[in-house]
Amino acid sequence: MQLLDCFHCGEPVLTGSQFTTLIDNKEQCMCCPGCQAVSAAIIDAGLTNYYKYRTEPGSKQNAIVPEELSTFSAFDLPEVQQDFVYQNSETSSVSLSIDGITCAACAWLIEHKLKNLAGIVNIQVNTTTERALVTWLPEQLKLSDILNNISAIGYQAAPYQVDEQEVLSKKNSRKFLLRLGLAGFATMQVMMFALALYAGYFTDLEVEYRDYFRWVSLIFAAPVVFYSAQPFYFSAIRSMFSGRLNMDVSVSIAILGAYIASCIATINGNGEVYFESVSMFTFFLLLGRYFEQNARQKASVSSSNLHKLVPLTAxxxxxxxxxxxxxxxxxxxxxxxxxxxxxxxxxxxxxxxxxxxxxxxxxxxxxxxxxxxxxxxxxxxxxxxxxxxxxxxxxGQDQLVSEIIRLQESASNNKPKVALYVDNISNYFTWTILTVAALTYIVWKIYWPEDAFWVTLSVLVATCPCALALATPTAVTCATGIFTRIGVIARKPGVFEKLPLIDHVVFDKTGTLTCGNLELESVTITGTIPEKEALSIAAALEESSLHPIAKAFEPYRRHDMEVLQCQSHIGKGVSGSIGNIEYRLGSAKFVGLSSQEQQTVYLSDSRSVIAQFVLVDAIRSDASQTVKALALSGSKVSIASGDTSTHVDEVAQRVGISDVNKGLSPEGKLTLIRQYQQTSNVAMFGDGINDAPVLAGANLSIAMGSGAAITKSSADIILLGDQLSRYTDAVNVAKLTEKIIKQNLYWALGYNLFIIPLAVTGHVLPYVAALGMSASSLIVVGNSLRLLKVRL
Structure with missing residues (x-):
């Protein structure tokens, strides 16, 4: 009899069919309880695609028994993590999709829960995309521990994977539509009975008919209250357990309070009922959330689209x-x-x-x-x-597209200062509204008791700060999507706030105003060695350099030529020993000459200069256009270059820059930047690698990007491709984003300041309050979505 192989690890199965797991509707044999437990955990975690696409068997799990395996332990397996966890030298990063996020308070709760865990390096939650970017130390913390801690506060989290996320989104949308449809159907039925009850006020409706209509309304409103409105309750409970009130607290109090009061009135046979109001404002709230959810998904599809561009086969x-x-x-x-x-x-x-x-x-x-x-x-x-x-x-996660997606998600998760202020305001705002509602009820109960309850309901619903919470994150997510579309990568927080403030732009020359693709134009030998050997020595010295000059010598590299004690002298050149002879390659001053020829690099040994290399570097096609656009916008433009040659002046003249500073060391550039900063907000363009000190010292730093530059650069912004004009596009997007955020905040605050007095004085019916609150949120989201229509 031929032995079967374990479906998980590939080892022979010696136990027959004792251990099996149902995978794709088929029982698969496992060799031990450990493999059975792990495979079951993988399936339970929704990772069936692991078995579809794996190229190697999983590791044997003898040591693991089912009772030791937590719900999320499958995510700790290296073979599973390779699809969604990015491993750095010491840290690991993962993007998590989190089900149940409804507002800024949810994000605050998750962030503060995880920040208390030993091993967490960074956690950012985006309420618009409903995703979190988590960085942790794998030696101190497991991914399953992170997921378990999120689950413990009432949210369901899983690594973000495009295919699974789309399936989950469709499933959640269907569930949400069911809640919405049920609320809509019940609202229509209850409204018919409500019309009969209202008509009874004018035609003396008999008591038994009145009670009949009330009882039927109670039954039809029940599924709306106990099923359709569930998301509001769960969100409110989570926030209260965290010691923080969110916007769903007031909504939940209004729905449950109105329904319970109406039930009491129905049972006792006297008092007012509000079943139609409960059903109607639940329906309007859900309808608003549904449109809002669709809009938020539209704002966050760009990273998913990037994932989809990578083919499944090769x-x-x-x-x-x-x-x-x-x-x-x-x-x-x-x-x-x-x-x-x-x-x-x-x-x-x-x-x-x-x-x-x-x-x-x-x-x-x-x-x-x-x-x-x-x-x-x-x-x-x-x-x-x-x-x-x-x-x-x-x-996998080491590819450039994955790095771009991580940076994009990090940028969309970064909260501007105004968003942090809004988060704090929202918490206090909810407390204020509850206090105002309580005072409103007391006053109306004293003077106009028959209207006290519905007026209080209107206050609770109309003043929900949903729009305030959505004002900033939706706009930032949309703007980040535009940045990705035009090839702009924001690496650090605060980019959207800093860009509109910049009024002085300083360019390095090589690799920014010029293309950085230096080519060797001519070689002059001034020593006794052959030209070919001089080129090989220069190539060997430049091998470990990250400067654009190094690329010009790559074709002349000899693998048998070894450099000892190679050292890079920032802003000057490189030095090292080859065959017991010390060589220097760099500027004229670095090798001991007094004057520098245009775009020339010198090679010297311990005695004298032995060769000089003339390099050429084309100016970027849109450099002049970008400088002109910056000048027209009111920005000052300068050059700060380490090159001492006349080529700096030639480039400056051709692109239209009059303020030229050349022959500067990195320290000299930093001094110049600080001098400019006394009167201006300065943005510095550099190569992102060798100019780290000056980039860090500027108010905003920008680098022209390549695949390597994205991971190595210390700049705030990286412009992919060869277009300098993307910087001016980024400035325009940032200014428009700032404008839209301000519009959203003015609208959200203005609406609440306008509606509160009306609701408190009894001029807003409960269902009108719900409609107004939903409309307010939709206006904010719709205004943010205008960013996606920007064409640059």
């Missing part, structure tokens, strides 16, 4: 030929074939062939980019012309 070179395999099964070092019209399945570099690639999904630039051998290509970009062979250098 053409892998094997001994037997080219074979189509799942893209998730690729490993670093694999060689894949990318045909014309196909999407690149993983980050890598071209090892054979050349072609053009459309990188619009990364940079926002539709013009294809020429790529030849050794050039980097990225997952999600499109091969336009010729077939190429690509060696995989990064997969």
């Amino acid at each position: 053409h892998l070179y094997k001994d037997s030929g080219v074979e189509e395999v799942p893209a998730k099964g690729l490993v670093v070092g694999d060689i894949i074939l990318v045909k014309p019209g196909e999407v690149v399945a993983a980050d890598g570099h071209i090892v054979y062939g050349s072609s053009c690639f459309n990188e619009a999904m990364l940079t926002g630039e539709q013009k294809p980019v020429n790529k030849t051998t050794t050039a980097e290509v990225y997952a999600g970009t499109i091969n336009v012309e010729q077939p190429v062979r690509v060696q995989v250098t990064a997969i």
Whole structure:
């Protein structure tokens, strides 16, 4: 009899069918209770796709027994985490989708709950996308512990994965539509009975008919109160357990209070009933939440779209030929074939062939980019012309597209200062409304007791600060989506606040105003060594350098030439020993000369200069246009360059910059920036790597980006692609975002200040209050969505 292999780990099954797990409606045999428990946990966690797309068996789980396995332990398995956890040198990061987030108070509760856990490095919750970005120390904390702690306060969290999230969103939408439809149907029925009751006031309705209509209304309103309105109750309970009141507290009190009071009046046979008001404002509240939910999903689809651009399959070179395999099964070092019209399945570099690639999904630039051998290509970009062979250098969460998504999510989760103020105001606002409602009830009960209850209901519902809580996060999420679309990556908090304030822009030269693709124009030998050897020495010295100059010498690198004691001298050059001879490569001053020729790098040994290399670097096509646009907007423009040559003056003249500062060390640049900061808010353009000190010292720092720059740069903003004009686009988006946030806040605060006196004085009926509150929230969300229509 042939032994079966364990479906989870692949080991032989010696126990027959004793241990099984139902996977895709089929019982699969497991070799031990540990594998059975882990596989069951994987299925229970909704990770069935793990078994569909895995390329290797899971690890054997002898040590794990079912009772030791928590609900979320499957997420701790390395083979499962590789799909959604990004591993850094010391930390791990994950994007979590969280079910149950309704307002800023929910985000506050989750953030403060997790911040108290040992091992949490950072936690940011976005109420618009209903996702959280969590960074933690895996040596101190497990992912399952994080998920369990979120679950303990009433929210359901799971790693964000596009396919599963779409399924979950559709499921939640169907459930929400059921609640909404039930509330709508019940409202129509209750309103018919309410009309009969109102008519009875004028035609002396008999008591038995009046009671009949009340009892039937009670029955029809019950599912609305106990099913349709459930989301409001759960949200309110969670906030109260956290010691903080959110906007759903007042709504819940209004719904339950009105229904219970109406039930008492129905049972006792006297007093007013409010079944139609309860049903109607629950329906309006749910309708508002439904439209709001759809709008928020529309505001947060950009990162999902980026995920979807990466193909599911790739053409892998094997001994037997080219074979189509799942893209998730690729490993670093694999060689894949990318045909014309196909999407690149993983980050890598071209090892054979050349072609053009459309990188619009990364940079926002539709013009294809020429790529030849050794050039980097990225997952999600499109091969336009010729077939190429690509060696995989990064997969999964290490790919550029994943890094962009993480940065985008981090940017949309970052809260401007005004959002933090609003969060605090919302909490106090809810307490204020409850106090006002209590005082309103007391006053009306004393003077006009028959109207006290419905007036209080109107106060509770009409003044719910939903719009106030949505004013900022929806706008920031929309703006972040635009940034991603145009190829702008915001790495740090405060970008949207800083951009509109900048009135002085300082450019480095190489790699910013110029393309940074330095090429060797000529070589002059002043020593005794051959030209070829001089180039090889220069290439060896530049091998470990991150400066754009290093790329000009890459073609001349010899692998048999080893550099000892290689050292980078920031702003000057590099030095090192080759064959017991110490060499220097850099500026004229660095090698001991007094004058610097245009765009020239010098190579010297311990005795004298032995070669000089003249480099050329093209000016960016839109540099002059960008400088002109900045000047027209009122910004001052300067150059701060470490280059001492006349090339700096030539570039400045061609792009239209009169304030030129050259030959500056990083310390000199920082001093200059601080001098400018005495009268201005300064933005600094640099290469993001060598200019770290001056970038950190500026009010805002910007770098022109590449795949490497995104992860290595210390800049606040990275402009993907080659267009400087994206900076002015980003400024325009930030100014419009600031304007829309202010409009939202003015509207939200103005509406509440307007409606409170009307509600307190009895001029707003409960269902009108619900309609007004919902409309207020929709206006704020709709106003924020205008950002998505911006075309740059």
